[in-house]
Amino acid sequence: MSRRPHQIAILGTGYVGLGTAALLAHLGHHVTGIDVDVCKIEQLQRAEIPIYEPGLEKLLLSNTSQLTWTTDFSAVQQADTIFICVGTPPSADGTPDLQFLQTAVASLAPYLGRKQQIIVNKSTVPIGTGDLVVRLLEDLAPEFDASVHYVVSNPEFLREGSALEDSLYPDRIVLGGLDTALDHMISVYAPLIEQSFTPPASAPRPERYTRPAVVRTTLQSAEMIKYAANAFLALKVSFANEIAGLCEHVGADIEEVTTGIGLDSRIGHRFLQAGLGWGGSCFGKDTQGLISAGREHAYAMPILQAAIDVNARQRQMVINKLLRHLRTMKGKRIGVLGMAFKPNTDDLRDAPAYTLIQRLAELGAVVTAHDPVAMARAEREWSHLKYSSAVNAAQVFQRADAVIIATEWDEYRQLDWEALVATMRRPLIIDSRNLLRHPLTAQVEQVGRELKGTIGAAL
Structure with a gap:
């Protein structure tokens, strides 16, 4: 060469x-x-x-x-x-x-x-x-x-x-x-x-x-490879989230389930993490792009449409969990930890946190949000949303009626959760990324599982 x-x-x-x-x-x-x-x-x-x-x-x-x-x-x-x-x-x-x-x-x-x-x-x-x-x-x-x-x-x-x-x-x-x-x-x-x-x-x-x-x-096959790869990964994420919803009904643990099925070499463990769903500039756009291509040829793609529908449902699932505990959002103070669509980036495109903040504000909640790196970008790109920027993660908890973990930053794993929960008006955590590993002296809702272990620091 x-x-x-x-x-x-x-x-x-x-x-x-x-x-x-x-x-x-x-x-x-x-x-x-x-x-x-x-x-x-x-x-x-x-x-x-x-x-x-x-x-x-x-x-x-x-x-x-x-x-x-x-x-x-x-x-x-x-x-x-x-x-x-x-x-x-x-x-x-x-x-x-x-x-x-x-x-x-x-x-x-x-x-x-x-x-x-x-x-x-x-x-x-x-x-x-x-x-x-x-x-x-x-x-x-x-x-x-x-x-x-x-x-x-x-x-x-x-x-x-x-x-x-x-x-x-x-x-x-x-x-x-x-x-x-x-x-x-x-x-x-x-x-x-x-x-x-x-x-x-x-x-x-x-x-x-x-x-x-x-x-x-060929040109066409290379273009299709990109779309098909991202759509397949989106399917895996949505599949895990759909199974997680059933796990909550039947008492199974989604992490134990995905560990078990992921050991099958035909399936693998990657992209089987249940939670708030995917965001970013690729999965949703590329999956929808394939659906649109099919529509041009009168060719329906119901599996791909289902992946998009399940992903949208995950965002509403968080709101539903809040409503189940708080009954109404009016006047409630809700904290959001994480704004970027995933950790280790400041990319806000199709971030699940955007949907959460928008919906919470529509329901009358007062929202405070924090992200380790995406705050400045959010101030520019999300200036039309109604929320307050927290100067640090601790401020998200202060007098909050609930805190949502929207992005699984390592920084949040290392927080002194017991001390921070003590500053909340109501100790309710919606852990939509299954980040916490040990119970707290608080109500903790995860996705497709219940928090197990000994009371202590959540690491």
């Missing part, structure tokens, strides 16, 4: 774009990150990282000589590989909104040259978008030539909170497109495929890790 450094342009500097930039720079390539957001680019030029992702800042700062940040799309001219890493949020009917992708293609099109350039779609997109990008380039790029300009689908499979490890030590690399373009991409990823790079101190190579599988396929 070729070891020559490539000239890379990355369009979009969000979670996917910054992670991709850090990875490719660490592999030895020259990377230019391009974004229309002037404030974000100025932050990056000052070596300030606009998102929270463990280890990302250190990796970017250790490779500054390989990185350039700009709002100028003419940087595409020097690139041999152009990654599109923009958002594709769901529209009102659930179909992915491609306006940012189309704008990115229109912005890069004037700067394509006569040399070979590979346009890589890393954004999660509907099946057939690769062909759409080709048509757009034919119409918008004066120098477009199908013999030197190729479109590749290279979906990402990163988990926010562990994106660095997922980037450096992936299970697989999926590449969809024509053979010439895929050969080029294998050259770009050669150090990753061979695992010949030096692991960063913040993300050592796992002891038993060898190298990723490389899947070479």
Whole structure:
């Protein structure tokens, strides 16, 4: 495999774009990150990282000589590989909104040259978008030539909170497109495929890790692989939550149940954690995207729809547990621990806590919320919600009628729960993430299980 450094342009500097930039720079390539957001680019030029992702800042700062940040799309001219890493949020009917992708293609099109350039779609997109990008380039790029300009689908499979490890030590690399373009991409990823790079101190190579599988396929199959993978994981989470609901009725323990079924190698333990359900930018959007694709062909997908319905029910389940104990929310003080959709990220997209805060306020509750890293982002993105920001986790408990654990941050595991419960007006904890391990001198509601053990610190 070729070891020559490539000239890379990355369009979009969000979670996917910054992670991709850090990875490719660490592999030895020259990377230019391009974004229309002037404030974000100025932050990056000052070596300030606009998102929270463990280890990302250190990796970017250790490779500054390989990185350039700009709002100028003419940087595409020097690139041999152009990654599109923009958002594709769901529209009102659930179909992915491609306006940012189309704008990115229109912005890069004037700067394509006569040399070979590979346009890589890393954004999660509907099946057939690769062909759409080709048509757009034919119409918008004066120098477009199908013999030197190729479109590749290279979906990402990163988990926010562990994106660095997922980037450096992936299970697989999926590449969809024509053979010439895929050969080029294998050259770009050669150090990753061979695992010949030096692991960063913040993300050592796992002891038993060898190298990723490389899947070479068509544009359409690569796009489908991304959607199908996320939809299947969403199904696993919703399945665990549906079983958890039945466990509460029959007296079974969901954690013991999922441990038992997860030992079956055909099932596995991952993504069987019952709780408040999934959030974030992927599972809901991608599952709905497949349903929308099926609708275009008059093909119903009831299993995927059920996964979405169960996930929505989990959020209402928390409200129902509160109402069962408190009877009414009017005038009640409710604390929410955790705002990000999962721990180790500040991403608030489709966060379950958003739904809880919104619904509690509608029911007349006074809400106080805390998150270890997402507070500032929430102040910007959730400014329309009615809640108070807590200066620390302890403030969430003060005179509260109930506290909801909405995100399973390790910081919350380490709290002195007995001392904090003593500051509540009514000691009621809705542990929607099954975080607590030992009972408290309080009423504790978990999901699909009852808290067992000896009275003591909840660790």
